[in-house]
Amino acid sequence: xxxLAGELSSKGSVRNFLVTLKSEGRDERYVAMNATARYxxxxxxxxxxxxLSDVTAHVERERELLAxxxxxxxxxxxxxxxxxxxxxxxxxxxxxxxxxxxxxxQTQQALIRAEESEKRFRAIVTSVADGIILxxxxxxxxxxxxxxxxxxxxxxxxxxxxxxxxxxxxxxxNWLPICG
Numbered sequence: 001x002x003x004l005a006g007e008l009s010s011k012g013s014v015r016n017f018l019v020t021l022k023s024e025g026r027d028e029r030y031v032a033m034n035a036t037a038r039y040x041x042x043x044x045x046x047x048x049x050x051x052l053s054d055v056t057a058h059v060e061r062e063r064e065l066l067a068x069x070x071x072x073x074x075x076x077x078x079x080x081x082x083x084x085x086x087x088x089x090x091x092x093x094x095x096x097x098x099x100x101x102x103x104x105x106q107t108q109q110a111l112i113r114a115e116e117s118e119k120r121f122r123a124i125v126t127s128v129a130d131g132i133i134l135x136x137x138x139x140x141x142x143x144x145x146x147x148x149x150x151x152x153x154x155x156x157x158x159x160x161x162x163x164x165x166x167x168x169x170x171x172x173x174n175w176l177p178i179c180g
Contacts, residue, residue, distance in 0.1 A: 008037040009045055018055070030059040139164045 007014050013036040021029040035050035125132050131148030135141055144159040152159070152167055159167070 004033070004035070008035060008048055012037050018059075028056075029054060030056045133159075133164065135164050141167075 004014065004017060004019070007017070013034075015034050017033045017035065019031045019033055021031055032053045032055045033050050035048045037045055038047045038049060040046045125143065125145045128145065129147055131151040132143065132145040133141060133148050134143035141159050141162050141164055144156045146156070149156055149159075154167070
């Protein structure tokens with residue numbers, strides 16, 4: 001009330017001055033007050049004329065709306081965080097996709113180089129006058145060129161997949177020191 005009296009005496013009136021009414025055993029009530037100061041003939045403050053409105057429902061609704069606003073603000077902040085995470089994940093996805101594309105391009109180039117190398121190798125193997133036989137670690141023939149076909153007098157189709165020992169008298173053990 002001191003604040004109300006101070007404002008009335010300094011300004012002469014107040015508008016929408018919010019007063020909280022508390023009484024034992026009852027809920028708080030909120031009242032908006034519009035008041036005008038009254039002065040006596042001598043100029044001294046003698047009282048006030050006031051109009052009161054119960055604004056309890058409005059104050060409670062305002063508090064509910066403020067709480068809802070705070071909740072929505074928090075949801076918005078969380079949504080922004082989620083959006084940032086999604087944007088970061090999207091950027092990471094784009095980087096990964098770009099890396100995959102680069103790897104795919106490099107693989108394609110490596111395949112082209114390997115195919116060209118194989119073509120050169122096959123051209124050399126088929127055109128050389130010397131016999132060339134390629135065997136795996138078990139002695140199984142993997143490659144047998146046309147010159148080797150003439151030397152051993154056996155077709156390429158008959159040799160591929162056979163063991164080299166079947167073509168060399170005494171087996172490879174007797175033959176390898178010549179090559180080594």
